[in-house]
């Protein structure tokens with residue numbers, strides 16, 4: 001059994017926190033656009049934002065694979081080579097699901113910083129048909145891969161939960 005380390009805010013710089021808060025603000029904007037309150041961005045090692053996305057999982061505008069993290073990771077992979085993606089971080093308002101953790105793995109992004117844990121999110125969404133949240137921490141997905149992905153989170157969970165207030169009832 002792989003040991004899963006629960007890191008909270010350890011190792012986060014002020015820049016990390018600013019970028020994570022940016023992803024939370026984008027999740028609020030996503031809700032305001034009528035989408036689910038999730039957002040993510042990819043930034044390089046200097047903190048420059050390479051790509052960002054809000055949730056777009058509802059047809060006909062989007063589709064159920066258009067989670068914010070997957071879209072942001074895919075966009076970043078179209079503009080940066082693998083050696084630079086390895087130095088990038090995906091900041092996300094909620095912990096990546098197994099699909100999005102897969103996208104981080106396959107794009108070669110080296111680090112994930114998330115706010116709301118999947119466990120906490122599951123408590124918010126319950127079995128809502130539009131978001132039947134997995135109970136599968138992203139660290140468990142990454143632990144099965146061949147390439148290391150650093151994970152930091154949960155961080156700022158209360159701030160990240162605010163855009164979900166009243167949404168999933």
Ligand SMILES: [Zn+2]
Pocket residue numbers: 067068069070096097098099100101
């Ligand atoms: Zn996802």
